[in-house]
Amino acid sequence: MKSAVETLTPTRAKLTVEVPFEELKPSLDAAYQAIAQQINVPGFRRGKVPPMVIDRQVGRGAVLDQAINEALPQMYIEALRENDLEPLAQPEVEVTKIEDNELLEFTAEVDVKPQFDLPDYEGVAASVEDLEVSDDDVEEQLQALRERFGTLLDVERAAADGDFVTIDLVALQDGEPVEGAEISGTSYQVGRGGMIDGLDEALVGMGVDEEKTFASQLVGGGLVGEDVEVKVKVTGVQEQELPEVDDEFAQMASEFDTVEELKDDVRGRLTNGKRLEQAAAARDAVLETLLDQVSIPLPETLVTDELNGRRQNIEQQLMMSGITMEKYLEDEGQTQDEFEAELERRVRDAVAAQFVLDAIAKKEELGVDQSELSQHLVRRAQQSGQDPQEFANHMFEHNHIPDLVQEILRGKALAQIVESATVTDASGAVVDLKNLQPDGTLADPAEASEAAEAEATADGGEPAEQD
Template sequence: MKSAVETLSPTRAKLTVEVPFEELKPSLDKAYKTIAQQINVPGFRRGKVPPMVIDRQVGRGAILDQAINDALPQLYIQALQDNDLQPLAQPEIEVTRIEDNQSLEFTAEVDVKPEIELPAYDDLTAEVEDVTVSDDEVEEQVQALRERFATLVDVDRAAADGDFVVIDLVAQQDGATVDGAELTGMSYKVGRGGMLDGLDEALAGMTAEEEKTFSSQLVGGDLVGQDVEVRVKVSKVQEQELPELDDEFAQLASEFDTVEELTADVRERLGRGKRLEQAAAARDAVLEAFLERVDVPLPETVVTDELNSRRSNIEQQLAYAGIPLEKYLEDEGQTEEEFEADLERRVRDAVVAQLLLDEVATKEELGVSQDELQEHLLRRAQQSGEDPQAFINHMLEHNHIPEMVQEIRRGKALAQLVESATVTDASGNVLDLKNLRPDGTIGEPVDESADPEAPENSAEPAAGDSEPTTAAARL
């Protein structure tokens, strides 16, 4: 087989491949055997029909078509390997010449990975915000903990923001009750929002046994976004009584003996969460600084495919949540044009980042161990809320393991960029960012002074005490 490559653009190539006919013989034999099993010819047993008889029955052209269709994928892959091309999309293949018993010629146009000259990346710099934990933030977390242990007491007065009410609620359209839009005996916190537009305004000032009707729009179901009449009746108005913030409460709500210890733990947890957020921001800032050093040409078909995929995913998530796109854009303060422009920018940055991190991983000869792959798969299963073994089985059955390996290599490449960069906070302090996991996600900073055998006493998790998820982490 002979092949030649023509560069159509920095991201698109055309292969011209000429194949001697003898190289098609295995596929021709396979085609004859397949068709012999499918036809009935008097005087011959099924599957034992000679090739010359098959030619007369179905035509030599049909045999050639089937043989060529069988051989083309492997011939195309071989041509890519021979010319050291890395495809980024499906090819456009055209058979340009068939000479029976002589040769086959075909062309394949395909988007390919552009040649990238990596810039220096051992002197990257970035700046992130300081980590600060205010007294108000600590108080908010302690207050939330007190609310978890609060009791509800019936009161004989009108409901106000912050009160709890027990309500019956029904939505109707044209006098008919909307399927699935009828609730009885539900406890609801006035002012919480997020349920039905107009509900909080209707409840404010209502007393027990009072009933009110208001207009709203459903946020889920078949009638999402449509106008309905909502009738709400209050059966109870309840006031939240918080426990005293004292040592007794600290012992009830946590493993600590005093309020001071509890408050200190909340402050530490808030700080730890913010340090994780700071590390994630540093990772994104370093990657952005790296991207600014090189201009990578992108194949438009790859960008378009990824753009369509992400747009479809967003639409599915909004539909699942029962939120119309118009409502989402309103909440985000964006026009549809701004949304599309922002989405395209993020897609282009992500594709460029993938290409660059692949190059870094190759240059640094970064590999992936079995343990790293296992840890990554378990983490992905946890993030998606799936059973780990079921998730792994799905990845294996659909041949997604190479994608998982590539994700880890990119994460390790990004971790190497971050760890070699100089990142400072707004106060000028240089950050130690040696806590990136092999898959590129942020792990807890290691406290070398801590006793690894000592159990950790803690109150309830504070806000922000979770692993940040950023665009860079999903590369």
């Protein structure tokens, strides 16, 4: 078999493959055997019909078609391997020449991974914002804790911002109730938002058994975005009484004896969370710095597919949250064009990052062992809310395991880049990423070193088996 490659664009190639007929013989023999099992010819047992009889009865063309269809996929893969091409999608294949008993020729056009010069990724320098936990951050957490232990008291006055009201609500269009847009006996905190536009403004000043009608738009169902009249009736008003933040509250709401101990714990947990956020920002900053050093031609079909997928995912999330795209853009202070431009920028960066991390993983000869794959399957299942075993079965059945392996390899490549990077905060201090633990705490460097050494020497010091 001979193959040649023509570069159509930096991300698309055309393979031309010539196959001598002797290399098609195994596929031809298999085609004759298969057809012999399917036809009845007087004087011959099923499966024992000679090739020359099949040629007369069925036609040599049908045999060739079946043999070529069986052989093409493997020949295409061999041609990719010979020319060191990594495909990104299914090819467009065309048989361009069949000279019976002489030659088969076919072409395959396919999107391929682009070639680019990998920049130096050792010791990348990047910066992130300072890690700050303010007194206001602590007070906000304490306020949320107070609300958890607050009590609701019935009051005989009009509803005010922050009160809890019990309401009946119905949406009307042309004077008729909208199906599925009616609730009763629902508790709602005035000012919380998120239910329907105009509700909070209508509820302020309403007393028990009072009704009010206001104009709004539906945010869910088949009439999403439609103008409706909303009738709301208040059947109860309750005021929330919050406990004082003192030692007694600390003992009731936590395992601590004093409010100062509680505040210290809150500040510590906030610090751990901020540290994890800073680490995520550091990874993004390091990768962004690396991407700025390389120019990668991107396959437009891949970018378009990713754009469509992300756009659809955003629309589904908004629909599940009961928010229209128009409302989302208004809240974000974006126009539709600005939203699309930002989405495309993020998609292009993400696709380019995949190519860079794939190249680093290949250069560093990174591998994935079975335990890493199993742990990744469990995490992905948990993220999607599925049973781990069912998720794993689905991934294997639909041949998604190579994609998951690639995800792991990219994560390893990024971790290796970040580990060698120098990341500083806005104040110039070096951000400690090496000793960061999954809960946001920092391990003692000596203890971390001992733990790493113990792990490395486990099982007789043998390294984990790599695929």
